[in-house]
Amino acid sequence: MGTNNLYKGNLTTIVLKLLEEKGRMYGYQITQEVKAISVGELVITEGALYPMLHKLEAQGLLTVETEMVGNRMRKYYSITHDGKKEVVTRMEELEAFIRQMQNLLNPRIELA
Amino acid sequence: MGTNNLYKGNLTTIVLKLLEEKGRMYGYQITQEVKAISVGELVITEGALYPMLHKLEAQGLLTVETEMVGNRMRKYYSITHDGKKEVVTRMEELEAFIRQMQNLLNPRIELA
DNA sequence: CAAACATACATAAATTTCTTATGTAGTGGA
DNA sequence: TCCACTACATAAGAAATTTATGTATGTTTG
16 A cells, blocks of 8 residues: 555545546456556555455445456446445545644644 | 544544644643544544553653642653654655545546 | 533453455466 | 466455443532
C-alpha cells in the first residue's frame, strides 16, 4: 500500500470510484490502473483486493461476469445502482474528512 | 470516531499535532479539545486514546508528568524533540495522501 | 439527598482492514 | 528451462480501533 498507511479504509472508495468511471474492469487490471494513476505510490495487494471484490459483490455494490480470454479466466466487475449511491456517500465523507483534517491540523487561533 | 471512519490511522497524528501546539495536555482534555475543534464530528474513544498515549511514551515521542488536582489524578503529556520530528514527517505524508486521493478520485482524462 | 452525569484513569475482547505468505495455472521471452 | 508476468484465490498474522467494562471522584438537578 505504498510507503504510508493512510490509504487504510480508502481502498474500497478508490475501487468503487474507478469502476464508476471506467464501467467495467477485472481485478488485476484494477491493481495496474491504480499503480499507474498513482505513479507507483499506491499498490493494492491481491490479499486486499480479491476479498474486497467478493465482499462488494455480496453487498450488491458490484456485479461480476466471468469471461475466458484465450485460455485464462477473467472476472469483470461492474458497479451497480447501489454502488453508485455508495460512491456519492463516500465522496462526501472524504471531503468532510479533508476539511476536518485541515481544520484540526492547521495552527489556529487559541480557543477558550 | 464520529460518523465516518476515515480518521482511522490519523488519530496519532492529530494527538501529536495538538500537543505540539498546546504544549501540555492530559488525556481527557485531548478528547474534549478534539471534539470541540471538530464541532462534535470526531470523538476519540478512551479505548483508543489511552493505549495510544502509552505507546507514544514508550516510543519516546511523548513524556508524562502525573499530578494530583484536588483528589484526582491527571497525567499530563508533552511532546519531545523526536515527537516534533515525527509530526513533520506525518504532516508531509498526510499532504501527499490528500494529493493522491484527489488525483485518484477526481474524474480525469482517459488514460491510455 | 439520591440519582444521573461528568471527570479521569485503565484494560480486555472483538472487529475491521490490511500485509505477508502461499497456492494454482496459463503466457511469453532470454 | 527458468524467470517474470498475468490472473485468480485463501489463510495466518498484525495493527488500529470499537465496544464493553471497571474504578473512583466531582458536580448538578429534580
